Amino acid sequence: MKVKLASHYGFCFGVKRAIKIAEEHKDSATMGPLIHNQKEINRLKNDFNVELYSTIEEAKEHETIIIRTHGIPKNDLAELKKNNTKVINATCPFVTTPQQIVKKMSEDKYSIVIFGDEDHPEVKGVKSYGDDVHVVPDPKSLDSLVFKYDKIATVAQTTKQKEKYLNIVNILILKYKEVRVFNTICDATFENQAATRELSSQVDIMIVIGGKNSSNTKQLFNIATENCISFLIEDEKELENKWFENKKICGVTAGASTPDWIIQKVIKKIEHI
C-alpha cells in the first residue's frame, strides 16, 4: 500500500520545542503535562527520567523544572523561582506573547478581554498577568461584564477560531471608544485541518492517528470522512488489513498530541499491507 503523509500533521511548533527541551534536560520534571499523550509522557520518563508534576509544591530545591507549553500562572512561576528550583521555560512563544500583551495593557490601564475557556491552562496563565481581566467564551458572556477602565484590549486563546474571535471583538468595537485587538490565534491547528482536507480528496482511504477523546483529532477525522473512507486509530495495533482491500493509496495525518514515533510505526505497518 502506498502511503502519503499530510503536508501538516501532528505536533505544533511549540510542542516540538518543549519535547526537545525535555529531552535535553534529563532527570528534570515538567510542571503540568507537556502534551495530552500518555505514551509520550511515559517515553520521556523511561528514556530521559523526566517526571510529571501537577502542583508547584512537588518541586524540590535545585531541581530542574520545565514549564509546560501552555504556561503557568505568574505567581506559580515566581514561587518556583523563589524556591531555588532551576526553571526552564518551555512556554510556547505564541503563548508568551498574549501573557506579555496582558501585562503591558494592564500597566497602560486597559481592561482585558480574553476570548477563551476559563479552565484552560493557557488561559489561566495569560489571565494571571493582568489586573482587570475577563475571560469570555462566547459573545453572550459579554453582556454581564463590568469593566474597570474605558479602553479595552483583547487577546484570544491560541487554539480558538478566528471568526468567533471577530464576533466578540465586533461587539466591543461598537460599544467602546477604543478596542485594541491582538490577533494571538495560532494557525497550527487550522493548517493540520487544511492539509487533511487537501490530502483526503486525493487518496482512497485516510488513517487519522490520535486520541479518541482529543477534540482536534476528531475534527481531522470528520474532515477526512467528508472526502473518503477514514479510520481513527490511537496506534498501529488497531490497523485492520480488510480496510485496505481494493485501495491503492492511503493518506495519513495525526492530531496535535500524536508523537512522530507513533506516526512512523503506523506508516511502516500500512506500507507492508
Next chain:
Amino acid sequence: MKVKLASHYGFCFGVKRAIKIAEEHKDSATMGPLIHNQKEINRLKNDFNVELYSTIEEAKEHETIIIRTHGIPKNDLAELKKNNTKVINATCPFVTTPQQIVKKMSEDKYSIVIFGDEDHPEVKGVKSYGDDVHVVPDPKSLDSLVFKYDKIATVAQTTKQKEKYLNIVNILILKYKEVRVFNTICDATFENQAATRELSSQVDIMIVIGGKNSSNTKQLFNIATENCISFLIEDEKELENKWFENKKICGVTAGASTPDWIIQKVIKKIEHI
C-alpha cells in the same frame, strides 16, 4: 393640521456649536462653509457680517478666522496662525478626536487606516495629522495597501456606517498582529434616521425638510416613505395644501444641514393649513 416633530432632527451638536461660535464673532470669516446650506450662510453674512473663505490665502492679518466643523489640514492651520490671524477653532470635538488619535498613533509608529472618502474635508484634515496614513473607502481598497509599520490603528469618518467599518477592521485583524480600533463614528446621523422611522409610523403624512441634493436628507425621505406618504421640501414655500387633505397629523423632520428657523417657518405654515 396637528404637527409632531421628530425626537432628533436637523443640526448635529457640532454644527449647532459652530453656528453659535460664528454668531458670537461678528465681522469674522469661516474657513470653508460651516454647513452645506446657502440660506444659513447668507444669514450669517447678513446678520453677523461673517464672510466665507475657501482658501487660507484669503485670510487677512488680525482677522478672526473660524475653522469649520470638519476641521482643516494641520499645515493650513499652522499657516493661518503664523500669519497673525486670530484663529477660533470650531472643529467638531468628534472630529478633533480622530485628528489627535492619528497624531498619537503616528508618533507611536502605527500605520493608520481611515475608513472614509479621500475627498471629504473631514478626512483630508484627519489624514494630515499622521505619517503613514491610508484612506480606505471600501474593503477591496485594502488589497493594494503597503504599510510602513507592522501595527495598524484605525479611525472612521464620523458619518460612516458602523457595520461597514467593521467589515474593514475585520480584514485587518485577520492579517495583522495588532489592530487598534478607535470607534470615531458619530451617532447623530443615525439618531435622525431612527427618529424619522419612529415618527413616520405614527402620523398620516411626513414633511422632510432639507436640500434636494443632500444625501442624509434623501435618506430620511426614503425612510419616511416606507411608512407613510411623504414630501421632501427645501422651505415652506413648497408646501401644497392638497397634500394635507383628509390628514389629521403631520410629522416633521429635517436633514443635518437644515437650520431651525427654516423648520419653524415650515411648522407654522402647516399648523395653519
